[in-house]
Structures are given as C-alpha cells and as structure tokens.
C-alpha cells in the first residue's frame with residue numbers, strides 16, 4: 001500500500017479554480033468597467049450559448065440561472081401544470097421531484113435499474129396514466145439513462161421527454177450528445193459539476209427551436225427580447241451572469257481534456273475494483289458509450305465501515321443520496337400508495353462516492369484505490 005498522504009484527499013477540492021483565479025478577476029474587472037454595465041444576458045452569454053450550440057450541433061442553447069431552473073423552464077414551456085403527472089426516477093436529486101411539484105404537477109416515482117442506478121424504462125411505463133404529460137429520466141453519477149428506450153417510450157405514448165442531463169455534459173450515447181435525446185435537456189454549471197464554475201448557472205439544450213423560444217422568454221419574465229416590458233408569458237427570473245459567461249468561455253476549450261482525465265481515473269478505479277464484487281463492493285458499469293464521469297460511486301454493503309476506513313487513511317468520501325426520493329419528507333405526499341422502489345432504496349443505503357476530479361495526482365488515485373481494496377481484502381468473501 002502506498003504511504004498515507006500527509007494531507008487528507010478532500011472530496012470537494014478547495015482549489016478547484018486556483019488556475020483560473022486571474023481569469024475570474026479579469027472578467028469582473030472588464031465587465032465592471034465596461035461602458036454598457038451589462039451584468040446579465042450580455043454578449044458574453046450570447047457567445048457562450050453559441051459556442052455550446054455549435055459544439056453540440058443543437059438547434060438552440062439557452063443559458064439560465066441553474067440546472068434546477070433549466071428543468072423548471074422546460075416544464076413551463078411544455079405547459080406542465082396542475083393535473084399533470086411527470087414520471088421521474090425514485091433515486092436522484094431533489095430537483096427531479098421539486099421542479100415538477102413547483103409547477104403544480106405530480107412527480108410519479110419510477111424505480112431504477114439496480115446496476116445503472118438510472119430510471120428503469122419498464123418501471124416508468126407501468127406508471128403511465130392518462131394524466132402523464134412527460135417522462136423525465138436523469139443521468140446518474142457516471143451512467144447515462146437508457147435514452148433510446150425512453151425516447152421510444154415517449155413516442156409510443158405521445159409524451160414529452162425531458163432529459164435531466166445536468167451531470168452529463170460532454171457525454172454521448174450512440175453518438176448523440178447527452179441533452180439531445182430528450183425534447184430538451186439541461187446542463188448545470190454549479191461548482192461541483194464537470195463544467196462547474198464559481199457561481200450558479202445552467203443551460204437548456206434542445207433541437208426544438210420553438211420550445212427554445214419559449215424557454216428564452218420564460219427565463220426573463222416572459223419578455224420577447226425585442227420589446228422590453230411586454231410580457232407574453234408568466235415567466236421567471238432565470239437569467240445568466242456575464243462574469244460567469246466570460247469565465248465559462250475561457251474554460252470551454254479545456255473541458256474535453258478535463259473530462260478525459262476524469263474518464264482515465266474512473267477507468268483505473270474500475271480496473272482495480274472489478275474483483276471486489278463478491279466482497280461487497282460493486283463498481284459502476286465500465287465502457288465509454290453512455291458514460292459521463294461526474295461522480296464515481298461504488299455500491300458498498302458495509303458503507304459506514306468503508307467511510308471510516310477511508311477517513312482513517314486520509315480519504316474523504318461522500319454519500320450523495322442517503323434516501324430514495326419518495327422517502328424524503330417533502331415528497332412523501334406525492335408517493336403515497338405507490339410501489340416501493342426497492343432498487344432505489346437499496347442504492348440509497350449503499351452508494352458511496354470517491355474523489356474524482358482532474359487534478360488528482362496518479363499517486364492520490366492509487367492511494368484511494370489501494371485503500372478501498374485493502375478494506376475489501378480484510379473481509380470474508382460473501383458466498
């Protein structure tokens with residue numbers, strides 16, 4: 001085993017933007033001293049939208065104030081409201097359910113596939129009723145949802161398809177970028193995401209220009225961008241920050257390299273952890289297609305003991321979702337009478353994320369893997 005590093009390997013690195021400090025200060029200075037004093041939705045935001053759109057080959061990209069807000073704008077543009085149901089995964093982050101509930105609609109929780117941890121299309125199909133308006137699968141940790149199956153399911157039932165691709169920017173499935181499988185998809189630029197930044201922001205991506213036009217209006221109080229103070233729709237304040245747009249434009253070219261480093265680290269972990277499956281530690285599915293290397297989460301039978309073991313060896317870890325969404329007090333009222341999502345509950349009990357960020361050194365990555373393997377080796381094989 002490699003020597004224990006002197007300093008704990010943090011799960012969320014405090015020096016994430018160290019190399020970009022000067023760029024950030026520059027952006028603040030140039031926008032703050034610019035003649036038009038445009039701090040939101042200026043030409044930098046427009047350039048960022050164009051750059052993302054061209055990279056993706058999307059019809060449109062609309063930058064907005066967060067990933068959560070991007071989901072909300074899409075649901076609003078689709079007219080999701082009271083009386084409607086949206087099928088969402090039973091395992092994942094709160095916005096999957098809260099964005100639907102905040103539109104006055106009902107989130108309906110589909111259980112997940114126990115291996116990919118993303119919504120199971122068959123479980124989702126069983127929940128479709130005459131009130132179902134949309135399906136909203138989400139990419140989870142490092143695996144994209146089964147979008148071909150969800151696309152087919154949505155088409156077969158005449159439903160809208162919202163793709164929560166907040167964690168999957170840069171991922172592709174069968175050659176199609178994450179975000180473009182749904183009628184609309186989202187990215188989140190919150191700090192911890194793969195294209196994170198020191199602030200809040202996100203984007204709606206879509207191949208549907210008319211949906212995009214609605215989203216554009218809704219993000220700025222329902223105005224059309226031509227006539228100020230003419231409000232066509234009941235909208236939101238979900239505008240994008242110019243300083244952040246400047247920052248993201250400067251960092252965009254480096255994104256593929258950072259994603260490649262994440263993939264390399266994840267691949268190394270998976271090679272090391274492959275033999276641990278019968279020792280109570282299951283690594284996520286490997287391969288390149290349909291993968292997004294946002295979070296590297298194993299499923300561990302003795303999770304609390306593994307957390308302690310890692311901590312004792314200077315490695316921080318993180319439980320993303322300790323409860324299935326239908327078990328969260330906020331969403332219990334929506335889940336009443338539903339089928340118990342046993343796979344979501346099991347994933348909530350076992351998921352444990354290990355550090356995964358581009359500037360981890362090879363020695364740190366090895367130390368993390370060694371520590372997990374040593375923990376597994378100290379256990380009896382499960383029969």
Ligand SMILES: *Cc1c(COP(=O)(O)O)cnc(C)c1O
Pocket residue numbers: 066067068069092093095096138139164166167188189190201202
């Ligand atoms: C992060 C995240 C969001 C929300 O994005 P914010 O920018 O934090 O609002 C939505 N869905 C998923 C799956 C996420 O991981």
